[in-house]
Amino acid sequence: MDHKEMLEMLNGVKEGAISPDDALTRLKTAPFEDIGYAKIDNHRGIRQGVPEVIYGMGKTAGQICGIVDRMLENGAKDIIVTRLSEEAAASLEKQCRLEYHPIPKFGIVNRDSVRDKTGSIIVASGGTSDMAVCEEAALTAEALGNQVTRLYDVGVAGLHRLLSHLEILASARVVIAVAGMEGALPSVIGGLVSCPVIAVPTSVGYGANLGGIAALLSMLNSCASGVSVVNIDNGFGAGFLASRINQMEGVK
Amino acid sequence: MDHKEMLEMLNGVKEGAISPDDALTRLKTAPFEDIGYAKIDNHRGIRQGVPEVIYGMGKTAGQICGIVDRMLENGAKDIIVTRLSEEAAASLEKQCRLEYHPIPKFGIVNRDSVRDKTGSIIVASGGTSDMAVCEEAALTAEALGNQVTRLYDVGVAGLHRLLSHLEILASARVVIAVAGMEGALPSVIGGLVSCPVIAVPTSVGYGANLGGIAALLSMLNSCASGVSVVNIDNGFGAGFLASRINQMEGVK
Amino acid sequence: MDHKEMLEMLNGVKEGAISPDDALTRLKTAPFEDIGYAKIDNHRGIRQGVPEVIYGMGKTAGQICGIVDRMLENGAKDIIVTRLSEEAAASLEKQCRLEYHPIPKFGIVNRDSVRDKTGSIIVASGGTSDMAVCEEAALTAEALGNQVTRLYDVGVAGLHRLLSHLEILASARVVIAVAGMEGALPSVIGGLVSCPVIAVPTSVGYGANLGGIAALLSMLNSCASGVSVVNIDNGFGAGFLASRINQMEGVK
Amino acid sequence: MDHKEMLEMLNGVKEGAISPDDALTRLKTAPFEDIGYAKIDNHRGIRQGVPEVIYGMGKTAGQICGIVDRMLENGAKDIIVTRLSEEAAASLEKQCRLEYHPIPKFGIVNRDSVRDKTGSIIVASGGTSDMAVCEEAALTAEALGNQVTRLYDVGVAGLHRLLSHLEILASARVVIAVAGMEGALPSVIGGLVSCPVIAVPTSVGYGANLGGIAALLSMLNSCASGVSVVNIDNGFGAGFLASRINQMEGVK
Amino acid sequence: MDHKEMLEMLNGVKEGAISPDDALTRLKTAPFEDIGYAKIDNHRGIRQGVPEVIYGMGKTAGQICGIVDRMLENGAKDIIVTRLSEEAAASLEKQCRLEYHPIPKFGIVNRDSVRDKTGSIIVASGGTSDMAVCEEAALTAEALGNQVTRLYDVGVAGLHRLLSHLEILASARVVIAVAGMEGALPSVIGGLVSCPVIAVPTSVGYGANLGGIAALLSMLNSCASGVSVVNIDNGFGAGFLASRINQMEGVK
Amino acid sequence: MDHKEMLEMLNGVKEGAISPDDALTRLKTAPFEDIGYAKIDNHRGIRQGVPEVIYGMGKTAGQICGIVDRMLENGAKDIIVTRLSEEAAASLEKQCRLEYHPIPKFGIVNRDSVRDKTGSIIVASGGTSDMAVCEEAALTAEALGNQVTRLYDVGVAGLHRLLSHLEILASARVVIAVAGMEGALPSVIGGLVSCPVIAVPTSVGYGANLGGIAALLSMLNSCASGVSVVNIDNGFGAGFLASRINQMEGVK
Amino acid sequence: MDHKEMLEMLNGVKEGAISPDDALTRLKTAPFEDIGYAKIDNHRGIRQGVPEVIYGMGKTAGQICGIVDRMLENGAKDIIVTRLSEEAAASLEKQCRLEYHPIPKFGIVNRDSVRDKTGSIIVASGGTSDMAVCEEAALTAEALGNQVTRLYDVGVAGLHRLLSHLEILASARVVIAVAGMEGALPSVIGGLVSCPVIAVPTSVGYGANLGGIAALLSMLNSCASGVSVVNIDNGFGAGFLASRINQMEGVK
């Protein structure tokens, strides 16, 4: 309820159209549904422009199915389920229309096919091994209605692979730069483009990569401006943020 | 030199207007000036829309003055110098027109007063002690031509302070959320707004804050979507990135 | 043996009612039973108001059964066994009356059904994935005779879910706030209530959550007063401490 | 504004006693005062039973004096200022009635001498070097109206010093156990008492104590039940929480 | 394309032998082949003297086979595949001539048997448990045409084992010193020889070895000069670098 | 070869009893046997009073059997094999006389039953879960000829269990104090005894115990004098060192 | 009070020689003196063979002088004060007979010159920069009546310096091995001697030495048996423990 709606409701109370008790109820009604193990945020679509996303890890197949069920009853489309195991995907498929991508363990329920793809997001990666994280980012951005270009295996140890795509990079509204090991890709891209760069460290590597911490620290210390960082392996977060930025209206 | 310019130059070689040797020189000429201890990137304004920024820490007053000198000769305006000590600022002031802000140790040389401020960036902070980092972010964004609103001391331990500004938050195109200690502010704001949130951990705190690492980790693990993170105390980086996002043209 | 009992015994020696050798034996008798691999603390109920709790991890089913056996012989009731694997639970069930909860792997032997539940402890959690830790806390507190209210999935990324339960929170004598990822829940709750808040970080998350360290550090640095922290995933410890606080007599 | 007040106000709107615009204003009025660099939370006394506490570190003397000034105008008593440097204390003293304790850098403004001290909090420490943290805890608890007993230098390397005070320990409603180095004191005390134990790690030590992290980890892993932990050197937090627990009314 | 080739091409344009469009194409043609999930760097042999090496971890058997396939079509010999699982090796063997070493999971495709082995590289190890890493280093160096001597189980806890091989050590052009646990071997060898020493920490050990971090830190802090370090367990990297150094031409 | 033997040998050369070539050979002969994957140190018994111990982890069953075989040929007795998997033990049993203890995965080959046990070593542990590490320490010390007393489950959370054994502790020549979690046991024991205390942290615990690092740091920071520390879970190392100390001859 | 004394006292009670109240007092009398900021352990000399040692860091000159004063009144000799600043030493000197060593900031009050030095402790160091820690160890051991040999600057990067002192090493009853940087010295010495080796990491070094953590980890992972470790820079702890071991009576 925003400023204007609240004033209208109070005027309704004044004019007797709304009883104080009803007004109290409306002031207190939470915009979510409580199903015991979860509180489903039905207004998020209104508040943030995107329906609630389900983070599948640590939830049972039954819990995921239950949450999806209620969201479908509320008419939700393009429901994203990340870190969805193949087992849970199999359960979910029996109950609803699921598009499932096994490499990033990524599902979309009740896909809304008519949605247009706009703008330009580039997902660049350092190596083939980072592909699962890249695909989580790319599929998220596509599910949210963005045009996505994949630019994989352009790591800094063979710069010519990256430099031969400068024109593609220059056309991006947002770049998602995914890298494990030394995590240098976002710094190099950050020096080449003039759009925001979202850096995604991956846990790819061994030894002193410390499960992705090495790449994370490298990206946080990037000497290039215009770079920000999300959590290790958080392809979804990068795709979601890139969508927000890509779909911005023009500044006045 | 972009695709089109290179083709033109090659046609010039073909037509005899440009000699192969001259072409080689132009292909090799670096768009920067080498003054020994630094290589000044004069083309960055063209390539990235913002002149090179000088990171003052670890440079002598003499080095900073020398770099500024060459940039001024090349006609640069609004030259930002971050982490500029009061001593170096005093030296710089003798040589050029400097606007200096002592709390974030932030200087702007040859300020271009006519520049308009556009869009809407909010800089929110958890507590009074985070002010230096906030101001570095806010002044950077303002120097780059953005409209900035400051919302200080709205930490999560007194939520009503934040909730009473929901309308201001809702009007933002970008929010910079600055917090030390437990670093929860970006998560809470991320759940309330639908624009990109840039999280800046600060080193404010003691003990297990580990010089800002606690806040940094907290922000990287934010359960809210649309949040990305920059380095600890990196107000400049946040302001710069916020400017890039705020000034985006509308998606087509 | 307390101050008074010791003086009585010494008077008994003086009066010849107790021989010096018997007195020595009583002074030396340890209030525990040694069964080789464990020393069972039979006096803990007297000393601390709660019988010894068995931490199941790292003990064989045989060892757990043996310890329970001796405690039952000593008349213990409501014997809590935490981190009790399903296999060990199956062994234990053959030997005694066991109430077993598989999600937090939590068992209660020889449940004393007449015990009343008093006071008010709230267990709040950031997300559905934290449920096992929450249930360990809640079941512990219930087994120790406390009234418990569960408030799950009220994480800070959707503040309205939490704010719609302010009255319930206000009624608590103790709040246990359980959260993984960025661990911000205890800070937000700490600013809303005037009772003690026990923060429990969980290992839920990935990447830079470092197995719960990110949430732990966040909670230790909480900007809210009245918050203290227990070990990662230590639902039992939180439930036990909450019980101690909830059951306090009034101050004089 | 609680449930009942809100219903009353809405009835007032219905009856015409309150205009919708006034109601809106009251619904939106934040219970704090904005003085630019800080937002003073005047309702905290009502909401949490204790006036806002000023954390002095990172604030200028001028900022501290300004905040105190406004609080005094609102009639606040017993205003606690922690980490108050001697310089800032000297400034503050010129402006108001200040009780200052230099060892923990702890100040109380406008001390309300009539307040009674109730209950029983024990502050125990491992060694003489932990005294500043202990005193911050003890003075905080005393300022909030609690009876405090100091039990210093009873570290575990000379157990008899601790064991000779068992009766004092047994009389406590809350124990604050402060220790640096190996941080074992809370575990030992936790096994001896039946009241809540608040563990405070200190940064006292060198080498592998890692600025207090060793003691912190030790305390988080305490094998004794009923122990929770606050941040390194956070005497204030321990004293504040101990006060909340000590002053609890009896359970029904 | 080097300096000379570029000038020749430009002269070709001038003389009309090469059209500007062709020249542009050649300037832009990337010296790699894009097969979707990977960009194969066919010119690396020319640029760096060694064909691209395939890092097998995190790649599917299908991806590895695909990359090898294209490299063979381009005439590559001695293609090294590191961290090649036995399953992937089995797939690869069906498709090409593979020499497979199971202990370091190391494969060489299309071995060029005529290549001579030159110079002298010694691979020394602290203990038998480090053998997999040692063999990865030794096999890499041999595949790249170097003479390799293995000196295993000469750890510093039994110095005489090392000292009895001083003459062999003295004959080396490069020493690769592999050690887990306390990682002291490179320091001791570094003090005995006058050639470069490449230190390889291994993850062998337990507890405070932290997965090889202890040995890594030890080696980075070596008090001996002439020692540099590669990543934990990175036998390949050490073998590759040793080969570069061993095969150097004489200084002029 | 010591000072005296070297002089004798040189006199032998002078007198013609030993040829220079033979002398050279003797000077160079290493006191170990090289079996490819290992260099067996046959003189360690002479040099250090104990035959070489085989660390089983990371060695194949075949390698362990091969090493044992050569040692037996050289007449070794009481050969200790630590971290010996049940599979490797089964292989070894077919080839030689093996005494195997499955809980600490500890084997002794060719046990010399006549050896007397001397002195007094106490192995004390915090909890039942630490038993494997304790037993590795105790069995090592017993295999090396020491009298060992086990004092298990005497953790600091129930001090009376430890205090009731003060007389046993007072009789020790060395105490091995084993503890996980908060690792306080060595500090408490260190304050009670006047003999050397060897602290062994274990990886028992969860969350912030960080795989034993918490206990390790705690022990390194012990406020008690006379305590030193070995690696996490290193029962063997503690037992070996305790034996060295226990078996010392009296000082003159 | 030991077993026998307690029985005697109880018989005294029985026979009327001792009143129950007196007996109670004697059972409760703590063997220490409470001077407010410290509890001086007067019986430690009896219990542990060494008078209480004063750790000077974090104590004021006044506190140190006060503690020394009381100990002198109780007839203590050879009172060791570690980490004693020059200022505090100057204060102390006015009040008592002080022998002060400025490099390790080490003081001995009321030196008992007649005490003989027995046994043989060797203090070996890696480099000149470790001297302060070495001297703290050596002076401690000497103050406790041990014969000490210094063997400085024998680091592993120049092994011949160490190997030329093998005979001295072989004569030691205990070796204290002090090293910073890579911390390899204790491992090398541990392989050469058959007596206990106490490893002392120092904070000497820079960068990845992490304030001594690198050397500490190295020593904890020592592949040599018979080595244990004390805290970083803890020369006193090493000297104290070495004294305990050196002065042991012979095993029976």
Next chain:
Amino acid sequence: MDHKEMLEMLNGVKEGAISPDDALTRLKTAPFEDIGYAKIDNHRGIRQGVPEVIYGMGKTAGQICGIVDRMLENGAKDIIVTRLSEEAAASLEKQCRLEYHPIPKFGIVNRDSVRDKTGSIIVASGGTSDMAVCEEAALTAEALGNQVTRLYDVGVAGLHRLLSHLEILASARVVIAVAGMEGALPSVIGGLVSCPVIAVPTSVGYGANLGGIAALLSMLNSCASGVSVVNIDNGFGAGFLASRINQMEGVK
């Protein structure tokens, strides 16, 4: 004494030319001079081709002067003193011929001007702030007789600055790549050159750079082959190792 010299000496003993006692002395004579606080390694020039280098940090001016004094008496030239404070340099200058460079605090005593400079070492740096470390590397390499080219401020955020120097890079025999912050420079250079690359992380940066650890980890995880790493800020070590590699004779 090598194999051949030892045989000759033994023949001399046989033939009576050398007495056994003299031979013993020669076998035992250590090739260093003991001046109490240091053992000067006079044979290092013979053993390793470079005279002993003095690491100035943690040594007093007097100690440095004493060591230099003895080395000069032994005829040493080009004595390098690293981390030499200006105060110690002033003392040293009074006693000998010193060339001092204040930025890297680097001194050379008794410079041998006739020495030729050979080969080609490039020192490349990411930014102006890394200059001290770069200069320590460059001056070390020059003092050891190498031709050095400085390539400063070519960080990856402005790739064209680096790419415009490809020909210089291609001519190097060794590259020293120095970088702070994200430490990406060695990876990028490693992909461009075919000679060994020595990576030097610097402590330049703030926040999550962790005093250089971020750059160090980045470099250890470099995806480019042929890169090895030295300690943070270890310019000397890089220069020394580069010299060893640069001056290698050709492989046969």
